[in-house]
Amino acid sequence: MRSRKHPTLSASALALTTALLCSSACSGGIGSGDSDALTIWYGSGSVPTSAVKGVQKQFPDMKIKLLRTSDLETKLKLALQTGSGAPDVAVIGNSIASYTSIASKFVDLTSLGADPTKDYVAWKWANATTPEGRVIGFPIDTGPQALFYRTDLFAKAGLPTGPSEVSAMTSTWAGYRTVAEKTAKEGFKACDAPQQIYALQLAQKGQGAFDSSGTYLGDGTLARQAFDYSARLLSDGLCVKAEPYSTDWSSAVAQNKLGAFVGPAYEAPLISGAGSPSGVWRVAEPPGGAGSKGGSFMSILSSSKHQKDAYAVVKWMMNSTNQTSGYVKDGLFPSSLDAYKDPDLTAPQPYFGGQKAGALFAEVAENSPTVLVTPQDATVEGAISGALTSVAQGKESATSAWKAAQEQIAEQRKNG
Missing domain, CATH: 3.40.190.10 (Periplasmic binding protein-like II)
Known part of the structure; x- marks a missing residue:
């Protein structure tokens, strides 16, 4: 380091x-x-x-x-x-x-x-x-991650509504993508913004931006696959393109435009804060496996x-x-x-319809791999987040955004 x-x-x-x-x-x-x-x-x-x-x-x-x-x-x-x-x-x-x-x-x-x-x-x-x-x-x-979702909107989309069934359906990222496609056809999204999806795909594999010897891993195969997956959610119109804690995010929840999202336990209060009714939301296991941040x-x-x-x-x-x-x-x-x-x-x-949500979060937190945290992480996270925002705004393709982010990271690392 x-x-x-x-x-x-x-x-x-x-x-x-x-x-x-x-x-x-x-x-x-x-x-x-x-x-x-x-x-x-x-x-x-x-x-x-x-x-x-x-x-x-x-x-x-x-x-x-x-x-x-x-x-x-x-x-x-x-x-x-x-x-x-x-x-x-x-x-x-x-x-x-x-x-x-x-x-x-x-x-x-x-x-x-x-x-x-x-x-x-x-x-x-x-x-x-x-x-x-x-x-x-x-x-x-x-911050154990999970998939938050609305049972009433899932039912309208012809999807299962029980936490166990939804967890099984979205146990892989391919499964989550399928659900996101179905919900989008029904007029609501299962993705807010994909930055946390990108981070979770790395966290559940125990990979950070660097390894213990200081070698940069953020331009490797796993990171690129996670980026491309996240960028495709955006380019295919499967996200509402709203960041948690923003007015747009709260509005999307309140207007039933956002019916599911991947996020950490500490974002649960945002749902009720947006005025969403009690009893209709549930929590499923995170797609791809346990991961925390x-x-x-x-x-x-x-x-x-x-x-x-x-x-x-x-x-x-x-x-x-x-x-x-x-x-x-x-x-x-x-x-x-x-x-x-x-x-x-x-x-x-x-609020979660009588679900024991805390027990699910506890299992995720306890089973999450250790991810090495380094002083340079903020530089990498900022560049990747900015790249995904550029894709969301239609300013860049996934390929050009990824390349620009890596160049930015390389320059910042060079300058210390």
């Missing part, structure tokens, strides 16, 4: 950095201004609500300062560069690999008792482990004066009970293996 380069800050930039950090972490909040407090930075919706609300009560003898921080990772990186203003604990997203070149800034959690061989899904531990074996993040949530971590800074206490706090906040609550109340799917056995997680869900 190549090292991440950090720019040198000028004196004026340092002053600005200090001001920005102080505006975020030095004013307001629990225990503000108290250097003896254990400070935790977290982003909105990144940590189970039960953990945030209950941690001070759980540790009454500690002073815990919880700060919900916007642009958290930008501020964290600036704090690490200036050597001032960093918290004791910070929540870091799937970009955790970008910190491997400065891994010494974080505590190796195994030194505090973490065991990356148990309790949480293996691939989450692996994603937070540096090439040298340093574990710099404690697992929070995961994303999720965040809690990391302890080496500069912390409270490392042992910080680990005790993090371990409690991320226990199975809090992670289960994080799914039920906040839509954060757990990484804790014990949470997958919790009756609250495996209970029938009224």
